[in-house]
Amino acid sequence: MRFKGIFITAVVWTLISGCASKGSQTEIYPIQDNPAPRLMARALFADAPDSLFVALGLNDGVPSSVCAFLVRTEGRQILFDAANGAEDSRLMPVLDSLGTAPEDIDYVFITHLHGDHTGGLLKDDAAAFPNAVIYINKIEYDSWISMDGNGRLQMIADAYDGRIVTFMPEDSLPCGVKALAAYGHTPGHTIYLLDDILIAGDIMHGVALQREHPEFCARFDMDSEAAVNSRKAVLQMASEGNLKVYGMHFPAPYHL
Numbered sequence: 001m002r003f004k005g006i007f008i009t010a011v012v013w014t015l016i017s018g019c020a021s022k023g024s025q026t027e028i029y030p031i032q033d034n035p036a037p038r039l040m041a042r043a044l045f046a047d048a049p050d051s052l053f054v055a056l057g058l059n060d061g062v063p064s065s066v067c068a069f070l071v072r073t074e075g076r077q078i079l080f081d082a083a084n085g086a087e088d089s090r091l092m093p094v095l096d097s098l099g100t101a102p103e104d105i106d107y108v109f110i111t112h113l114h115g116d117h118t119g120g121l122l123k124d125d126a127a128a129f130p131n132a133v134i135y136i137n138k139i140e141y142d143s144w145i146s147m148d149g150n151g152r153l154q155m156i157a158d159a160y161d162g163r164i165v166t167f168m169p170e171d172s173l174p175c176g177v178k179a180l181a182a183y184g185h186t187p188g189h190t191i192y193l194l195d196d197i198l199i200a201g202d203i204m205h206g207v208a209l210q211r212e213h214p215e216f217c218a219r220f221d222m223d224s225e226a227a228v229n230s231r232k233a234v235l236q237m238a239s240e241g242n243l244k245v246y247g248m249h250f251p252a253p254y255h256l
């Protein structure tokens with residue numbers, strides 16, 4: 001592909017998913033996990049000049065959120081990330097309001113293993129989604145399991161014993177979900193394409209700044225050069241493919 005190997009597209013339609021045949025409509029439901037509006041602090045974007053923040057009207061910070069996404073497709077219910085799992089998490093109440101019980105979730109696709117994306121996988125140290133299979137990029141999993149200081153990832157692995165699947169982006173995934181490598185934010189940060197929906201994880205932490213200025217990273221990006229390259233490639237791909245881009249830290253309406 002033209003993105004110089006940043007993206008490796010997964011094989012298209014899966015034979016292993018158990019999903020119903022293609023053709024049913026795909027629906028996506030953003031779930032804002034945080035009850036109150038959030039701002040990413042200006043200080044998180046240390047490389048961006050003050051003049052730019054002033055020009056963009058972002059002196060107080062950049063509007064953001066912590067989101068997960070529920071997708072219904074082919075008779076299956078898929079969660080993309082699981083948010084924070086904090087006391088005031090809205091993940092379960094919103095799922096309930098959508099008529100989805102925790103046991104109804106078939107798959108959880110994880111973009112990366114930061115706590116604000118995986119905290120909701122556990123409830124009282126047990127699997128919050130008792131029937132779900134959890135999909136995690138192998139590079140991401142292997143990176144974190146070897147430096148998982150507090151054992152949180154190991155707890156997740158234990159709770160979902162036998163139901164953690166690690167994959168590489170070219171592997172077939174359920175329901176025709178395609179995994180794309182967008183490394184940089186974390187070693188195996190992965191985004192997902194389903195029809196014209198691109199679930200872009202932490203490709204941007206401050207959309208109002210980074211959409212026009214992808215060259216600036218938030219402090220959270222572990223490899224800033226790779227993160228910038230991935231961010232630029234995602235924006236280009238979205239524009240050329242007319243994709244609807246959803247982000248785990250986009251403010252409402254949670255997509256571009």
Ligand SMILES: [Zn+2]
Pocket residue numbers: 114116117202248249
């Ligand atoms: Zn995040």
